[in-house]
Amino acid sequence: MQNLKALSYDLRKNVIDMIVEGKGGHIGGDMSVMDILVELYFEQMNISPENMDDPDRDRFVMSKGHSVEALYAVLAAKGFFPIEQVIKEFSKFGSKFIGHPNNKLPGIEMNSGSLGHGLPVCVGMALAGKMDERDYRVYTVMGDGELAEGSVWEGVMAAHQYKLDNLCAVVDRNRLQISGCTEDVMAHDSQEERWSSFGWHVISINGNDYKELKAAFDEAKTVKGAPTVIIANTVKGCGSSIMENKAGWHHKVPNAEEYAQIMKDLEAGKEAALHE
């Protein structure tokens, strides 16, 4: 069985290279969301370059589209496109690898970038699955800062109304946004109570822990008659001590010294994961 934790450190390194080459990117959120994406693409969802035309494939929408670098790294690892091409072309003039998901690229269903769209779109996808009696599942990953968008809660209401148990939303709860701590910008506590009061099944976990991620997604599949939200408590900048839990790393580009330190930290993380 593949060591997903070790893989995640390699993919984080890809992200750092993308951002340094492209001279921009949302580095902190890429690091926090990486384990969620790796678990989804390598353990949970039936999505691959071979089945993108299969109506029974699972559906994924990256609602926090600014973490596209993490998504690119994961999609490349799944074989949708070569990682070398992404690193070389990311954000460059005329590139297909732009700073938010675009469905002209293989593996990407919907364009995103403006926050608060992914969940309502997934409600439509999940409704279509119910109408056609297909058993695919629909997943979206949102940021916690994104939850201030009112349209999220329109989707939350509709998913409950239509009992969309084929829908699973994940909140990358890294507690930081551009302006600082989410609780100072627009308080979110307690997310668990909020979603629960809207009729959702709520699972709160450490979103950088693969055992907890797997257990949460597996539990979501057993829930009947209600959508599930996984509040994935993560660490922004996860993987390098110089970035972790620092709002300044929302979209900072590392300098040469920082790059060396981050890569060293990520390699150490990988080594530790291989020996766990």
Add this chain to the structure above:
Amino acid sequence: MNKIPNRQAICEVLMEKAKEDKDIVVLCSDSRGSASLAPFANEYPKQFVEVGIAEQNLVSIAAGLAKCGKKPFAASPACFLSTRSYEQAKVDCAYSNTNVTLIGISGGISYGALGMSHHSAQDIAAMSAIPNMRVYLPSDRFQTAKLIEALLKDEKPAYIRVGRNPVEDVYTEESCPFEMDKATAITEGTDAAIIACGEMVGPAVKAAELLKAEGINAAVVDMYCVKPLDKEAIVKAAGNARLVVTAEEHAPFGGLGSMVSQVVARECPRKVVNLALPDAPVITGTSREVFDYYGLNADGIAKTIKENL
């Protein structure tokens, strides 16, 4: 006088087609009554999605359905659909290229006395400015039906605006020439060319009749396809005339008049006069009263042509 509003014509086509096509889905935002879509909801409850008063959700859900093979028609008052959910139309429909048809009902100043919050005098400009969004303002119930049938045959996003009230027929059941994305030349004329869309086509035809009695020949072009604009039809009609007059139920900027002026200025320069609503909250009244007040009627169009020839 016709008593069937264009919105009802939409429902009738969708109900007929839904008999065979289970992928047709109608979505409303607490608007099934005002959209005349309650019969569809009653007949095809499994193909109907109510989202409540949530226009942003309406459009995003429609996009998600489309992405999974459905053919969604999302109907909501044009005032809300074209502004409240503008970003969803831009990102989830146009940018993601999903097969969503947005139906703006009670468009323009249909809700005459309800105030500017309920008027959509900016929707042509707003929707036309989005790449990959098509914009249609059919003129009567027969053309509306043909447009819906045509839209069911492709898989691209579109925005349609229809009014609340029945409008006088421009065409007949037997004779409604329609080619997708091609304007309909209703009359020919060498003095003036009237290019109109939506509810202004009927008055344009009447204006041409009034002028004919006075020896002035006016061409009338039904530009139901505001985007993609039928430039060829504009050049043909304008090129034969000394004056071009546009008529639309829209703000004076960014609508049909602006687009026609761009084409005429480049391709066949001559005087163009734009008849439109003012750049201000419109006066209170019924549609007819408001149109009459601003000269958006047959007399007003004919008078404008005589003054400018």
